[in-house]
């Protein structure tokens with residue numbers, strides 16, 4: 001699911017864009033952690049994991065990043081190419097993020113602190129736990 005920021009325009013500058021994300025409004029969970037990944041070359045693919053419980057909103061405030069989401073049944077792609085677009089990634093979704101443009105920034109708002117035990121980093125184990133409808 002795609003969430004949209006509240007956007008505020010400054011009448012004095014038609015090009016600027018202020019994006020607001022608030023818990024309970026544009027974000028469906030309490031945010032406990034924010035992290036961002038930058039200085040990444042075009043073509044780089046990161047992620048390759050799923051979470052057991054963590055909920056996240058992925059944003060690309062600058063540049064463009066393509067996210068692939070695999071729920072065990074099908075893979076869907078989502079292009080984050082606008083700063084007001086936030087992609088919800090919940091538990092049980094194997095995801096990868098591909099940098100389309102060098103220097104694109106990935107900003108993530110997460111429902112919990114960093115817990116390594118919440119990660120599933122092996123695709124075979126992911127499929128065992130989340131076999132999907134077709135398997």
Ligand code: TYD
Nearest residue numbers: 033035037045046047048049097113114115
């Ligand atoms: P990882 O989530 O695997 O990055 P990506 O999915 O973008 O490739 O994280 C990379 C490393 O950073 C890994 O060793 C875990 C560590 N890390 C933290 O210590 N805290 C954090 O909040 C995050 C997101 C990662």
